[in-house]
Amino acid sequence: MGYAQKPFIANVILLMCCMAGGQSALTLAAESSTQQVDMKMNTMPETINANKMPRTLFVGTYGDEHQPGGIYSLRLSSDGKKIEQLNHLANPKLAGYLMYDPKTTILYSVDERKNDGRGPVEPAASVMAFSVNLESGHLSLLNEQIAPGPRPTFLSLDSHNGRLFSANHGDFEHVEKVVFKDGKWGSEYVYDDSTVIMYGLNKDGSISGINDLVILQGQGKDPNHSKQAGGHAQASPHAHSAVISPNGKYLLVC
Template identity: 25%
Template sequence: MKPVNRCCLLGCMILLPVVLKAQTKTMNVLIGTYTNTGKSKGIYVYSFDPASGKLSYKNEVAASDPSFLALSTDRKRLYAVNELSTGGGAVSAYNYHPDDGRLVLLNTKPTYGDSPCHVIVDQKDQHVVVSNYSGGSLTIFGIQPDGSLTEKVQLIKHEGSGPDKSRQEKPHVHSACLSPDGKFLLVQDLGTDLINVYPYEASNRDTPLSTEVNTAKASPGSGPRHIAFSKNGKYVYLVQEMKGAVTVYAYNNGQLMSLQEISMLTPSFKGDVGAADIHLSPDGKYLYASNRGEANDIAMYAVNEQNGKLTHIGNQSVEGKGPRNFAISPDGKYLLVANQYTDEVIVFARDEKTGQLKGTGNRIEVGAPVCVLFDEL
């Protein structure tokens, strides 16, 4: 019998942990769409390979205009708005099976507000918060032990208008975001140019939201849409849909103070404006915001971590039209863009040192994609 080479065996024992450490985690990407175009059926689940940046079809579920998605903290449930503009909107709860991407409908509840366009789940999986764009309101639902939704527990209707009477004739609640400590809910209203800050108590099952609201103003006619918190929680970044700009606020215990406003557009741009989404890189060093209209690009900024202010470092074409929403992978290496009007999701590689984006050539066809959501397995 041939003798065992102990040096070879020892070498294998040393190398094995290194190989395991180098392995990357696979991810799922969940995609919400508009089905009223007839090009899509509902919610799609793809597998994402972080080594190659490629997306592979996994599963789908039929739904009516599931334009925005949110995962529960425990990753067992998915919540999707049904952005219906007539007859009242709705929100649906699903059991989510990450391994095969299956989504099983639990129930659907009316939001009592037209065109619900945004949904979040609080950090304790106690409530779901829905923003009703045309309804100008906010609807809160409790979550049952099985993940299904209760009837609404609160409905908050905004009042007021803005200077642009063609688009700001009334409130248009576009999104809601909880502060990192979960104590305040920040609600962006495109119609009134305000961020409304509500005290929030997740343990209060019936009335988690206090009506003692603080407000922070955005530029007149700017149209607040979405926000992102800095990694340290000291700053809030607001994307202005109608102006194509980002406002930086200092944040402290529910109070906002404006520090900076910076354009998302290149100096030579003169076309239609329609800013959409905003996200920070996982390390907090770079900020990205999407331009629709005729720009169709991602504005990129370096973040001054000492004072929260931004420096514009460039714009990256999205290689399509209508970048409604985008998402940065949990490892910070990729940025995926949902190009609503060209029916595709585009994969960009992200340089973690410079913040710049570069096309990978990877893309998938999806009808009218609106929301892109990563789930790390």
């Protein structure tokens, strides 16, 4: 059972994923602006209870000073009609995206933070790897790696080649810089970098580190025409997803 959303206008960046001399790298292959993209979404597999076995589910949530956030482990009954909570892991607090590898039973999660640098300083944005006990729903942290460019919002897994990709959205808050141009004083607005990161994976599924990183560039057009370079949402790139192509050669970033 699925549904189709209306086409929308998006900037699609095509990154080439290449392996050279044992090193992984991201290379800009092509960029397509204002292309129509037909989005189709599969909401719920019809075969979710085809084998009549209970399922373990993981739900990532957002937290604040009043709510814990984190990752919840749930058990879905064999008939698909009942859900019970197994466990709760409070960290990562902003678990906005999860990716599970059935081959290694490793669960990857983003911690969708932004560190504002003011005390008490919060942890920086990161990507985490957890080992999974499917019976109990217990998660054990293997390790985590920093995610330069705040608000990591999407993960793609290439377990065959030992790579994990993260799309980092960046924040909408700006810094106002005082400038002197053409004999006049004024202001310019600087925004967070939006990035795409390629991590390496160890044999046990832990994250070895950053193999490559691309800082996205450019501005969009916004009818707002504000001083913030045409509206804060269009003043700088904001990556929402990074999807590996079926042949494994490209990474589609939107």
